[in-house]
Amino acid sequence: MKISNIVCEAATIPYEWDFYPTWYPGQTEKEQTIFIVRVQTDEGIEGCATCEAPFGILAIMKETVEYLKTFLVGESPFDVERLILRFRNVARIAARPWLVENALWDIVGKASNLPVYKIFGAARDRIRVYAAWGEIRSIEQRKEDAQQLVSEGFKAVKLRFHHEKMKDDLAIVEAVRDAVGDKLEIMADANQGTAVERATGGVPPVWSYERARNMAKEMEKLHCAWLEEPLFRYDYDGLARLSREVELPIAGGEINKGIHEFKQMLDKGSYDILQPNCTMSEGMSQIRKIAAIADAYGKLCNPHAWIPGLGVMQTMHVAASIPNFTWLEYPYDPPKITPDVFQGIVERYYVPEEDGCIPMPNAPGLGIGLDEEKIGRYRIKI
Template identity: 25%
Template structure:
């Protein structure tokens, strides 16, 4: 068996806000990854170009050694840029190894523990006018679970009027669908500590599936006060980038669902480790995924082998994807079909997603300069988005 040397690394910055990496070996086997920080695609691309010195000429089979060198080879470690660059490279190397051996990636991770994975998708939540319409669209498309923003822009201590708005959307959904639809609520880090308990009081009667990011990850110490206040499962982790970031949170037992992102938290190798750590604390996994097809496929492979994985986010049809969506760059979109709320176990080797490179090249000509909006309160002070 040949050594599968890495000979070329190409980057594709494409709309709506994605960056793809293509790693080519001397045997012609190609792997695809999705290394991007939303709003920092060029910065991550620069990081990958800096990391090429550790990759070109190396064996693509040595995934773990490459991961360790990329993470530990520099004096400064972690953070969103480096870990997102590592994530995309790691995804591509697993794709190569699976293709070389002719098996799906989950087989290389120990084999599947399930034959299908429960899915949810995003339906908005900032504006009540669209909530029911979008929820019906998703149910018609096969989903049995959705997630929406719990709030719009919030002040550090908001008015009673703003507090009362929070429960309106989930109330509409409960009245329309009863208990037949699971509904996750994303606080999106928009809410400061002083408002969380009051908002939980408003939401509790409508029994959300979970509350996501009740506070920003840099304020995770506040979860010690929030967690015992509610019986609603607490989820967080999309802005945490390695097992070391998750270590204290897991040890303190103030979370029920962790949400590492396969394009930010070190790729398949690291998120699999994070999932196993969480299992030891009886904490479940629901990977964050507002990105493209490679990130989603990578998340599903980890889900397929993780007994504590409970549900998987998909960005199919999310509002960011105007003009270009997950399936637009994929030659076999059927792998992402949702049936009765689930996606079936993948069958093709590697990540199982066939990328339309010609479509990518068209997308590169358009490119993107995506950035999240800047919100300000009525008094002009910055509000979290």
């Protein structure tokens, strides 16, 4: 079997309500754009993968796929490890080629009549997920939201910090703990890893080391599961100091890249929980290597999965094959972030069941296809 062509397209699904993200306080998001890659073969099997794409970089992502195509057409989709260096060479100068690797795995699975996670080597067939919130809402609303999650069967929730003052961030954790007792594990994301906010002078505010440590100490008292991205993503030493000084697990890595950066973080002791993203850090098979290195250090790997369309499913196949894994991110902040808008273009929504777990699909490849009618309805020009 040979790769015959690679094409890409994009669909923009409008939100029913305006969405006010915690990661850009003051901004309003009105839609979700999903970038779709399709790798075609001479035997008629097509592999698909998706990720998010702000409108402004769609053209760059398309160019990346076009460029990568020149290195992959005529090659076997099974030869992922042999082709990895080509992906890495393209990644030097282009945006996120990893999605194409993920589509190759969809082909490998379909051609082998096996789900991808079975090919990787399954560690489990149900994925325990936490509801990842993303919106700025009142404390009273968050108490209700948390109770609603419990009634729906969720076992964990991730809050996001965004306030000027630490006490206002802490108040959300206290309120949720007060509302649900020990019925939910609570994680919190400080979103301090990105550079944009630092460059624009702190929106959301840039944390000092002391703020990170003080917040971690307070979260320990509230029996939280972890604090995510409390410092800049390259502050390996600051993160390592924090990890040594507090008992609360420190998590991060969603925008770090390549197995070598993760190895460095592990050498330094920066994180207790690595969170590589299988469309940003590297592709699905390379995230498994990051998880293996983490395992050798006695650390966890809970991949980051705020990735629309098939994105969480791609990540589920990775998570299902990682022994040192505990929780997967499931973007869910109803009534705004729901499978309708976030998974959007898939043929069947994948949702957690009463035990808070999503069963892995049995169908070959990624196990869920795309809804072509819906893509047609929301397709935009790149």
